Amino acid sequence: MMGRLWRRLVPRSLMARLLAAQMFVLCLVWLLFLAFLAYDAGQDTVTLKRQPIYDAWFAVAENLQADRPRMRDTMRKLEHSLRSVGGVEPGTFKGPSFVVEDSTGVLYQSDETPQGIRAGPLNEFVLFNGSGGRWRARTVQSPRSDIRVTSVMPADGLNIYLTLASRGTMLLPLMISLPFLIVPGWLAIRVAQGPWTKAMEDLATRGAQDLRPLPVEGRPRELVTMFERINALLARVSESAERERSFIADAAHELRTPLAAMRVNVEALQQQAGDPRQQPLLDGIVSGNARATRLVSQLLRLMRSDATSGEQDEEICFDALLQERMAGLAGIADAKAVELEMSGDSALYLAGRREGLVSLVDNLLDNAIKYSPERGKVLADLRREEGCAVLRISDQGPGIAPALRERVFDRFFRDPRQAQPGSGLGLAIALAVARQHAGSIDLDAAGSMGLCVTVRLPFAAGA
Numbered sequence: 001m002m003g004r005l006w007r008r009l010v011p012r013s014l015m016a017r018l019l020a021a022q023m024f025v026l027c028l029v030w031l032l033f034l035a036f037l038a039y040d041a042g043q044d045t046v047t048l049k050r051q052p053i054y055d056a057w058f059a060v061a062e063n064l065q066a067d068r069p070r071m072r073d074t075m076r077k078l079e080h081s082l083r084s085v086g087g088v089e090p091g092t093f094k095g096p097s098f099v100v101e102d103s104t105g106v107l108y109q110s111d112e113t114p115q116g117i118r119a120g121p122l123n124e125f126v127l128f129n130g131s132g133g134r135w136r137a138r139t140v141q142s143p144r145s146d147i148r149v150t151s152v153m154p155a156d157g158l159n160i161y162l163t164l165a166s167r168g169t170m171l172l173p174l175m176i177s178l179p180f181l182i183v184p185g186w187l188a189i190r191v192a193q194g195p196w197t198k199a200m201e202d203l204a205t206r207g208a209q210d211l212r213p214l215p216v217e218g219r220p221r222e223l224v225t226m227f228e229r230i231n232a233l234l235a236r237v238s239e240s241a242e243r244e245r246s247f248i249a250d251a252a253h254e255l256r257t258p259l260a261a262m263r264v265n266v267e268a269l270q271q272q273a274g275d276p277r278q279q280p281l282l283d284g285i286v287s288g289n290a291r292a293t294r295l296v297s298q299l300l301r302l303m304r305s306d307a308t309s310g311e312q313d314e315e316i317c318f319d320a321l322l323q324e325r326m327a328g329l330a331g332i333a334d335a336k337a338v339e340l341e342m343s344g345d346s347a348l349y350l351a352g353r354r355e356g357l358v359s360l361v362d363n364l365l366d367n368a369i370k371y372s373p374e375r376g377k378v379l380a381d382l383r384r385e386e387g388c389a390v391l392r393i394s395d396q397g398p399g400i401a402p403a404l405r406e407r408v409f410d411r412f413f414r415d416p417r418q419a420q421p422g423s424g425l426g427l428a429i430a431l432a433v434a435r436q437h438a439g440s441i442d443l444d445a446a447g448s449m450g451l452c453v454t455v456r457l458p459f460a461a462g463a
Helices: 001-011 012-041 051-063 068-085 157-165 168-177 179-192 192-203 221-272 276-312 318-328 331-337 354-371 427-437
Strands: 095-101 104-107 124-132 133-141 146-153 313-316 338-342 350-353 378-386 386-394 440-445 453-460
Touching: 012 179, 051 068, 051 095, 051 146, 068 095, 068 104, 133 157, 179 192, 192 221, 313 318, 318 331, 318 338, 318 354, 318 386, 331 338, 331 354, 331 440, 350 354, 350 453, 354 378, 354 386, 354 427, 354 453, 427 440, 427 453
Parallel strands: 338 378
Antiparallel strands: 095 104, 095 146, 124 133, 133 146, 313 350, 378 386, 386 453, 440 453
């Protein structure tokens, strides 16, 4: 019950929860202090225990005993001052009352003294019932004369009020300073959260494939245990990812050999086939074999793009690589009568892995050629923009709907409207390579029809 109430009242913020807990503890200490004062007031009153008050009455009575009118006037003023210190208005039964007497009788008695008061044994607290409720009295005699002073205080809840009022000088600073403790408390918590914030910043700079253990040296003790648990989780995730990559890579390698053998056999059958009706069937087998071979190749590329994230970078001339790959894919473009065109800047050097960049360019160009209509055009424009090499590959194909431009980067996802065969891995591979090179890929429409793929890759240092 209390846990649910706490979660509702306190925002889901560690800073807010720590600050609220700090304020709660301060308020709890303050309430405990009030409870102690209330308990102290219920046991005996402050005024009845203060010897300086009795000494003041003794001094007035002994010094002015010869002048009774002046003595009574001085005692009345003394009583009013004592009652005003406790925050009690004169003329009420809420404050302390006093009776001063000697061997001859009563020298002074407060107007608010309850009826039925009686002096008890010296220096002892006496409870009695009088007008207005229960009362507690204490009688003290002067060590220099026969003058006795009896103090009377309420023994009910009013006594608590009087005790708190008399000790207000201790409570008031706490009550005033409590609201102003929020800012110092917030600053203290923020400083204490510094190591946590630094650790989160270190994690934020890591890539998706960076599963190295988090360093625990120099960390506060409170974070070491958590980091050790995170490191154990990262180790399990890394092992699982490595097993997955190894399985897919091994399976792809194993599939390449039977697929190649199948294609050789089918092509031999095509040459020997005498029945024209067998030719379409053999062509279908060759086409399916080509698609399977392409899928296996893309799976191997995907595994390599995941596995080469920790390899050493080399300086690569990106415009030369782009020109080389466009020449390598010219045969595929000629088969569809698609024109390849390249424009832009030169001498653009990147720091990266050549195999990954070749895979990125090949997949994007291959997709552009595949989805372009016959006698269409594919334009590759490479520019230097704001410290990045920006490659834009535009085609004249059907394009991709805006709602699907994020999903097509998922592995094995394809636009349902596409009629061209494919595995749905090309853009996933390109995105993985771009991210490994601290770059990005965006999709947009290329004019009234087609698709424009924009790749941004940062230059090598000093390029």
